[in-house]
Amino acid sequence: MDLLPYLAQALTPFNLLLALGGVLLGTVIGALPGLSATMAVAVLVPFTFAMAPASGLIALGAIYTGAIYGGAFAAILVNTPGTPSAIATTFDGFPMAKRGDGNLAVTLATLASVVGGIVGALALLFLSPPLSKVALAFGPPEYFWLAIFGLTLISALSQGDTLKGILGAAFGLFLATVGVAVVGGDVRYTLDQPMLVGGFDVIAALIGLYCIPVVIDLVARPDPHLKVSVQAGGFRLAEALRHCGQNWFNLIRSSVVGTVVGILPGAGGSIASLVSYSEARRTAKHPERFGKGEPGGILATESANNATVGGGFIPTLVLGIPGTPPDAVILGALLVQGIRTGPGLFTGQGDIVFTFIFGLLIATILMLPTGLLVGRYAYQAIVSIPKAVLVPTVAFLTIIGSFAIHNSMHDVYTMLGLGFLGWILARFGFQPSPIVLGVILGPIAEQGFVQAWLIGNAQGNVWGMFFGRPISLAIAALAVITLLYPIVMDTLKARRARRAGVAPTPRESVNAD
Amino acid sequence: MTRTTTTLALTLAAGLAAAAAGPAFAFPEKDVDYIIPFSPGGESDIAARLQQPVFADTFDHQLIVKYQAGAGGAQAWSQLNSMPADGHTIMGINLPHVILQPLMSSPGYETADLTPVYWFHYTPDAIIVKADSQFQTLEDLVNFAKENPGLVTFSGSGSNSANSLAQSRFDGLAGVTTTYVPFSGTGPSVTALLGDQVSAQWGYSTVAAAQGEAVRMLAVAAEERLPLFPDVPTFQELGYDMVGGAYRGVAVPKDTPEDVRQQVSDAFQAMNNEPAMRQAMDDGAFVVIDVPYQDVDAFMAERRTEIEAAAQAAN
Numbered sequence: 001m002d003l004l005p006y007l008a009q010a011l012t013p014f015n016l017l018l019a020l021g022g023v024l025l026g027t028v029i030g031a032l033p034g035l036s037a038t039m040a041v042a043v044l045v046p047f048t049f050a051m052a053p054a055s056g057l058i059a060l061g062a063i064y065t066g067a068i069y070g071g072a073f074a075a076i077l078v079n080t081p082g083t084p085s086a087i088a089t090t091f092d093g094f095p096m097a098k099r100g101d102g103n104l105a106v107t108l109a110t111l112a113s114v115v116g117g118i119v120g121a122l123a124l125l126f127l128s129p130p131l132s133k134v135a136l137a138f139g140p141p142e143y144f145w146l147a148i149f150g151l152t153l154i155s156a157l158s159q160g161d162t163l164k165g166i167l168g169a170a171f172g173l174f175l176a177t178v179g180v181a182v183v184g185g186d187v188r189y190t191l192d193q194p195m196l197v198g199g200f201d202v203i204a205a206l207i208g209l210y211c212i213p214v215v216i217d218l219v220a221r222p223d224p225h226l227k228v229s230v231q232a233g234g235f236r237l238a239e240a241l242r243h244c245g246q247n248w249f250n251l252i253r254s255s256v257v258g259t260v261v262g263i264l265p266g267a268g269g270s271i272a273s274l275v276s277y278s279e280a281r282r283t284a285k286h287p288e289r290f291g292k293g294e295p296g297g298i299l300a301t302e303s304a305n306n307a308t309v310g311g312g313f314i315p316t317l318v319l320g321i322p323g324t325p326p327d328a329v330i331l332g333a334l335l336v337q338g339i340r341t342g343p344g345l346f347t348g349q350g351d352i353v354f355t356f357i358f359g360l361l362i363a364t365i366l367m368l369p370t371g372l373l374v375g376r377y378a379y380q381a382i383v384s385i386p387k388a389v390l391v392p393t394v395a396f397l398t399i400i401g402s403f404a405i406h407n408s409m410h411d412v413y414t415m416l417g418l419g420f421l422g423w424i425l426a427r428f429g430f431q432p433s434p435i436v437l438g439v440i441l442g443p444i445a446e447q448g449f450v451q452a453w454l455i456g457n458a459q460g461n462v463w464g465m466f467f468g469r470p471i472s473l474a475i476a477a478l479a480v481i482t483l484l485y486p487i488v489m490d491t492l493k494a495r496r497a498r499r500a501g502v503a504p505t506p507r508e509s510v511n512a513d
Numbered sequence: 514m515t516r517t518t519t520t521l522a523l524t525l526a527a528g529l530a531a532a533a534a535g536p537a538f539a540f541p542e543k544d545v546d547y548i549i550p551f552s553p554g555g556e557s558d559i560a561a562r563l564q565q566p567v568f569a570d571t572f573d574h575q576l577i578v579k580y581q582a583g584a585g586g587a588q589a590w591s592q593l594n595s596m597p598a599d600g601h602t603i604m605g606i607n608l609p610h611v612i613l614q615p616l617m618s619s620p621g622y623e624t625a626d627l628t629p630v631y632w633f634h635y636t637p638d639a640i641i642v643k644a645d646s647q648f649q650t651l652e653d654l655v656n657f658a659k660e661n662p663g664l665v666t667f668s669g670s671g672s673n674s675a676n677s678l679a680q681s682r683f684d685g686l687a688g689v690t691t692t693y694v695p696f697s698g699t700g701p702s703v704t705a706l707l708g709d710q711v712s713a714q715w716g717y718s719t720v721a722a723a724q725g726e727a728v729r730m731l732a733v734a735a736e737e738r739l740p741l742f743p744d745v746p747t748f749q750e751l752g753y754d755m756v757g758g759a760y761r762g763v764a765v766p767k768d769t770p771e772d773v774r775q776q777v778s779d780a781f782q783a784m785n786n787e788p789a790m791r792q793a794m795d796d797g798a799f800v801v802i803d804v805p806y807q808d809v810d811a812f813m814a815e816r817r818t819e820i821e822a823a824a825q826a827a828n
Contacts, residue, residue, distance in 0.1 A: 042553035042580065046565065136708035140694075180584065180618060182697045185672030187618040194591050194621025198584030265704050266697070320723050321704050328554025328700065335797070336562045340725065406583045408592075443697075451694050455710065458666050458692035 003125075003354055009054065010358035018051075018059040019363035023370050026066020031074050031082045031378070033207045033401045037067035038325040045333045053337050054352045058359030060333065064326045065117055065309045065360065068269055069367055072109040072302055073375065077102060077382045078394060080210040084202060085269025085305035087436060088277040090210070092290065092297030099293060102383070106375035107240040108295050109302040110368060112251065115244075116303030117364035119255035120262060120310025124317075125357045128346065131311075132318035134263045140455065141465050143266060144448030145475040147441040150271055152483040153278045154434045165434045168425070172438020175200050175418075182443070183450045195410045204402045204411040205418050205439050209432040211398045212419025218391050235372050243295040250280050250296055251303050258304030262311025268324050269308045270440055273301035278482055287489075310360065317341055317353060540600050540776035544575040547763075548596075548604040550589030552582040556636060556699070556719060557605050560761055563793050567784045584620060585671070586610050590764075591621030598768035600777050608635075608760035609675050609820045612813075616824060617673050624817070630774045631781040632762035632804035632812060634794060636717035638679035638734040638755065639745075640667075643706060644727055646713070651731040651751055654713065658689035665691040668705040669715040670698050675759045676715040678820065679734065681827035686753045717758055718742070722798035734758055740795045757819065762804070778806035 009015070029040045040063050048056030071086030076093030089109065096105040123131060138146075154165040178189045179199025190196040244251060254276035261272035280300035281290040290297050312323030320341040322328035334341060345353055382390070402415035422432050456465030466472065545568075551557050561578045568576040581589040586607060596602045606629045614620040640651065648654040658665045669676030672695045680693045694711055696702040699720060706714040707727060714720070721730040722741055730745045734755045738747060748755040763781055765774055782805055784790055794801050804812045 038553065045553075045562070046578070049566070135704060139705065139708055139710035182671055183695045185617065185677075185695075190618070192619055194584075194587070194619060197618060197620050198588050201583075266701055315704075319704075319707065319727075321700050321707075322554065325552065325554070328552070329558075332554045332559045332562060335559055335723070338796075341723070406588060407579065407581045408583065408588060410583070410588065447697060451696065451705075451710075454692060454694045455666050458663050 003358075006351065006354035007358045009351070009355040010058065010362060015055055015058050015355075015359055016362065018055055019062045019359055020366050020370070022059045022062025023066040023069075023363050023366050024374070026063040026068075027070035027073075027367075027370065027374055029063070030067035030070025032397055033074055033080050033082050033203075033211060035401060035404055036083055036203060036325075037064050038329060039404065040064075040067050041326045041329045045329060048333060049336070053334075053339060054355035054359070056333065056337070057330070057352070057356040058363065060326075060330050061309070061313075061356065061360040062363035062366075064330075065306060065364055066367065066370075067326075068305050068309055069110070069113040069117075069302070069371060071305070072113070072298075073106065073378050076105045076109065076298075077379060078211075079214050080394075081206060083269070084206055084440065085273055085308070086301070087206070087270055087433065088273040088301040089298060091277065091301075091433070092292070092294050095291070095293035096295075096298070101293065103376065103379050104236045104240060104295070105298055106379055107235050107237055107372065108243060108298045110371035110375060111240055111244055112254075112299040112302035113306040113371070114364055114368050115251050116255045116258050116306035117309060117367065118361065119252070119303070120259045120307035121357060121361045121364055122310070123259045124310040124313050124360070125354070128314045128318050131259075131263055131314050134260060135265060135315040135319060135321060135323070137471060138264050139469075140448045140451035141469055141472045142448070142475065143264075143444055144452055144466070145472050145479065146264075146267065146271065147445035147448060149278075149475050149479040149482065150274050150441045151437060151445070152479045153274055154437060161429060164428075164430050168430045168432075168434035169438040172435040172440075173442040174438075175205065175435075176439050176442030177446070181446075183447050195413070198410070200414050200418070200439065201402075201405055201411050202436075202439055203405050204414040206436055207398050207402050208415035208417070208419035209422040209436055211394065212416065213423040213426050213432070215391055215395050215398070216423050218387060218394075235376060237372070240295075244299065247296045247299050250283075251299055254280060254300040254304040255307040258307025259311035261304070262308030262323055263314050265315060265321050265323055266444065268312075269305040271444075272304040272308045274437070276300045276304035282482060282485055306364070313357075313360075317345055540773060540780060541572050541574045543601060544577050545600075546579055546602045547576045548579050548581050548589055548602070550581055550583075550586035550605060550607075553580055556717070556759070557607065557761060559797070560634065560799070561605065563790065563797075564781075564784055567787050567790050568780075571783060571787070572780065585614065587614050587620035587622065590614075590627060593622075593764060594626060594767045596766045598766040598770075600765060600769055600773035602766065603777060604764050606762050606764040608632075608762075608816050609678060612817055612820045613673050613678075613824065616821070624813075626767065627764050628767050628769065628774070629762045629764045629809050629813070630806045631778040632760055632802055632809065633781055633785050634799045634801050635758045635760040636719045636798070637739075637758040637800055638675065639716055639718050639721060639758075640683075640731045641706065641714045641716050641721055641724075641728050642712070642731060643709070644729055646729065648713065648731065649729075651746070651748075654731060655687050655689060658687070658691055662690040663692050665689075665713065666711040667691055667693050667713050667715045668696055668702040668711040669693055670702050671695050673824070675717075676702075678823045678827065679755070679758070680715050682755060682823045683748075683753065685826050686755060718798035718800070721745075722796070735800050739798055739800070741798045757816075758800075760802075760816070762809075775806050 029035045041060050048059055068085055071083030072089050074080045074082035075086040075089040076097050079090050079094040081087045093105045154169050178196055180187050257276040258272040261267045277300050280296055281287050312327045315321045315323045316327040316331055322331050402411045405411045452465045456462035549557050549561055565576050593604050612624050615623050642648050667680055677693055705711050718733050732748045733745055734748050734757055736756055
């Protein structure tokens with residue numbers, strides 16, 4: 001197939017301008033907690049109706065990929081994921097910023113996002129029809145096990161405090177049950193309050209649990225918020241590239257994980273980055289460095305979440321099933337423009353699809369210069385703004401951001417309530433990540449479980465549903481490995497220490513059951 | 514006090530509007546906020562997006578689509594009556610949602626609190642199977658279900674929803690027992706069908722239109738066959754008295770004056786009658802209906818009887 005004419009169409013000055021503008025706008029929106037990629041795309045859809053279909057799609061795709069990337073800024077610089085897909089970026093990003101390596105972390109996130117985005121877009125360009133089958137291979141039991149796999153990450157995240165990690169996750173799972181159950185329709189824990197019928201919004205919980213404790217701590221502590229004593233200047237591009245070189249396999253694996261998870265409708269960037277983070281940590285030479293500012297962690301999460309953009313377009317364009325929420329909006333825009341999705345789209349309306357894919361690739365590459373420049377100023381701004389200005393600004397943004405989710409004060413109350421609760425819990429050693437993990441993964445696990453149970457029951461084969469399907473078994477096995485790995489490693493270490501005649505360092509017993 | 518001010522402002526606004534635009538059309542006199550109580554990308558959103566350009570062409574003002582998703586629409590509907598009641602803030606409204614939700618839980622509003630002024634279309638319930646399914650006709654599926662009670666699984670969107678009601682209604686009409694598996698939306702429900710997780714799907718005609726040759730629609734709950742699917746029979750033709758699906762319309766806050774309600778209704782009726790709109794609706798397999806303000810009460814009463822009967826049968 002001759003693809004060059006489509007590349008030329010994507011490179012017209014107007015399309016280039018759309019790609020650049022889209023990425024810039026998306027990066028800024030993504031960096032603000034609460035303003036999501038879905039919202040950005042939805043607000044701008046009407047403007048694209050006046051454009052040629054391919055140009056409109058390029059603008060939307062560029063905003064989308066920029067927003068997913070932009071989420072990393074807030075994650076690294078203020079320990080608050082700008083989008084849910086950047087949760088795992090806080091694990092290593094913020095520790096790096098705290099020790100004065102924030103600019104390196106932003107550069108790493110930029111490089112990783114570009115690599116992940118390119119891998120996802122190339123998969124979309126060359127492998128769409130075959131890869132779309134992946135979306136269909138995942139049924140309810142697979143989603144159930146995928147969510148369980150995500151939850152096992154808690155054991156890795158909270159080493160030494162596994163019990164608190166599990167308690168936090170259980171609390172998150174409880175929060176996720178509030179409201180009317182999608183599957184079954186039961187009304188749970190609403191206390192007859194209409195406000196609780198819809199349940200707790202994930203984004204509101206995210207902003208509250210991550211942002212509010214940071215704001216309170218900034219006010220409560222006399223020391224400057226970011227220690228910038230060892231401050232190397234510039235982008236530190238060479239250093240970042242060296243880390244990429246050392247982590248080349250991690251980058252590729254995370255990009256592939258991101259692409260595949262992006263293809264799954266109902267999963268998305270947050271799960272992609274959590275899964276690839278977990279894998280990166282498990283296979284690393286020094287897993288103990290993860291969570292304390294390990295560059296490999298950022299490379300894994302940021303390449304994975306940007307790879308979901310290209311991956312998510314695969315089922316959207318081939319099957320007409322949106323891979324991610326922003327894809328649903330773009331699918332609606334396609335329908336209004338009179339474009340029918342499906343396998344025929346690639347052959348019948350190739351000029352639109354391939355021009356769009358090249359546009360997405362170009363937008364992804366444009367993230368490199370825009371990201372580095374924006375990142376540099378963002379970092380300088382954050383470290384030089386006095387606390388008296390930064391705190392009210394962040395506090396204001398949390399309110400605006402949580403209101404913007406549904407144009408509703410309910411989410412603001414949720415955000416504030418959970419925020420103060422999160423701050424209190426943090427004083428007792430509970431981290432926000434396990435709680436948020438529970439809120440995000442709870443519904444996926446619950447729905448997958450009940451659906452698999454219903455189908456298995458109808459077929460008289462419930463056990464076969466959960467344990468008789470190859471993909472399910474593979475994910476379940478990965479979950480078991482991730483769960484047991486830290487325990488096994490600790491036991492081995494303790495035994496080695498004993499053999500060397502040194503008393504093992506006392507450590508809280510790990511409760512994994 | 515507030516009420517007096519509002520009334521005064523409304524009277525003034527109405528007076529001004531009448532003076533400015535003459536008797537033909539006082540509405541709209543500025544851009545209209547159109548609140549969709551669901552996330553972007555759903556069928557309500559697509560319908561609004563189709564109405565947007567027609568509205569702009571017809572009235573020289575914009576229809577500004579805003580989203581206020583949450584609790585299956587309940588979050589927005591429970592706040593509708595506190596919004597500006599001058600006809601320039603309107604909200605999408607859906608059946609069976611606004612009847613089922615107060616029936617099943619306390620969503621923060623009662624059906625009687627809402628003021629729909631026009632119903633413009635519905636997406637008829639439909640049974641959809643994969644193109645390579647063993648069920649060629651509805652009869653095949655019913656026969657198989659009779660021999661194997663419970664073995665036929667249907668995916669559908671949500672519990673206590675249009676899809677779950679359609680399933681229990683049809684089970685009753687056909688005298689069969691099938692298993693309904695709720696998913697978190699039409700998208701995941703289609704995915705489950707295409708991925709062979711379930712034997713069939715309770716969805717809408719729009720799903721069949723979007724999926725094209727990948728699926729086969731066995732029957733559609735419309736009064737007549739759809740222009741897009743001349744070969745697909747209606748349930749009535751096959752002997753099952755089922756017409757209905759998800760209805761969409763537009764509502765206003767309850768303080769909106771009668772004449773403004775009528776004007777909003779007229780505006781949506783005019784849009785519905787545009788040939789381009791009709792064509793777009795036919796292409797997407799929506800069924801256009803025309804329920805203006807004066808007929809809304811009778812229409813709602815009819816639907817309420819239907820929906821309550823189906824909900825009772827389901828429980």
